[in-house]
Amino acid sequence: MNWRKWLVVPTLVVLTACTSSTQQGATGITRKQLLLLPSSQVDAMALQSYKGELDAARKKSTLNTDKATLERIRRIADRLVPQVAVFRPDAVRWGWEVNLETRNELNAYCAPGGKIMFFTGIIERLKLNDDEIAAIMGHEIAHALREHGRERISQAYAQQAGMTLLAVLTNMDSKKAALLQTATTLGLTLPHSRGQESESDVMGVELMARAGFDPRASVSLWQKMNAANKSAPPAFLSTHPSSAQRIDELQGQMATVLPLYEAARRNPPKAPAIIPRS
Numbered sequence: 001m002n003w004r005k006w007l008v009v010p011t012l013v014v015l016t017a018c019t020s021s022t023q024q025g026a027t028g029i030t031r032k033q034l035l036l037l038p039s040s041q042v043d044a045m046a047l048q049s050y051k052g053e054l055d056a057a058r059k060k061s062t063l064n065t066d067k068a069t070l071e072r073i074r075r076i077a078d079r080l081v082p083q084v085a086v087f088r089p090d091a092v093r094w095g096w097e098v099n100l101e102t103r104n105e106l107n108a109y110c111a112p113g114g115k116i117m118f119f120t121g122i123i124e125r126l127k128l129n130d131d132e133i134a135a136i137m138g139h140e141i142a143h144a145l146r147e148h149g150r151e152r153i154s155q156a157y158a159q160q161a162g163m164t165l166l167a168v169l170t171n172m173d174s175k176k177a178a179l180l181q182t183a184t185t186l187g188l189t190l191p192h193s194r195g196q197e198s199e200s201d202v203m204g205v206e207l208m209a210r211a212g213f214d215p216r217a218s219v220s221l222w223q224k225m226n227a228a229n230k231s232a233p234p235a236f237l238s239t240h241p242s243s244a245q246r247i248d249e250l251q252g253q254m255a256t257v258l259p260l261y262e263a264a265r266r267n268p269p270k271a272p273a274i275i276p277r278s
Helices: 003-016 039-059 067-086 089-093 120-125 130-145 148-170 174-210 217-228 243-252 254-266
Strands: 097-101 108-111 115-119
Touching: 039 097, 039 108, 039 115, 039 148, 067 089, 067 097, 067 115, 067 120, 067 130, 067 174, 108 130, 115 120, 115 130, 130 148, 130 174, 130 217, 148 174, 174 217, 174 243, 174 254, 217 243, 243 254
Parallel strands: 097 115
Antiparallel strands: 108 115
């Protein structure tokens, strides 16, 4: 078998697909990413899933029932979204939405393309102020800007192709293949996911500072999250850094982002109502 031919093709694909989805901001995120799928394909899949969640919430009468909190998080989004131009000018024109579901979970997300969902539980149980909500929203927006979902799908495709090729080349039995898969997950997949989370923390705290939200609230947020998640798994077996690690990293960014916050406070950025009200 001419195995060199089989190795060269996927290697070239990976090399040509490595790029950065965002421009460098003040916090200096420049990591190259493996992005094999077109963003339009990932956005379409995410939109379909997002619409499904909205439909399910409507049927349960849990979507946007808390009008005051819904308007509160939409006002925060109106200030945050214009700041995405620092990292991705095209993202300002995404079809941004913000919705709120009445659920007790400590969760929120921003799907690819700018579809934001908050659960009431994270706001109510943690008694979040506006700056802390902005810290969560900035973090989730950063995931979308960095196209972390697209990156994870690309990694899964590349990993599956590589495992298949390795098994063919080495006649690897199923037991050894399973062990290698576990090692790959612990050694590559999980640490990389933690890296994505750290990127979103850093980019998110810059977004909130530029929008005039106090970046120090990102620290108080994770102190609250730490208190609420005493049963969290060890960091090395989690796709998220530990709260203590996050707090240390965020505190390390304060010298960079506090001047941005002070500048925004002196000259508040205009916040047009770009989030549709329904």
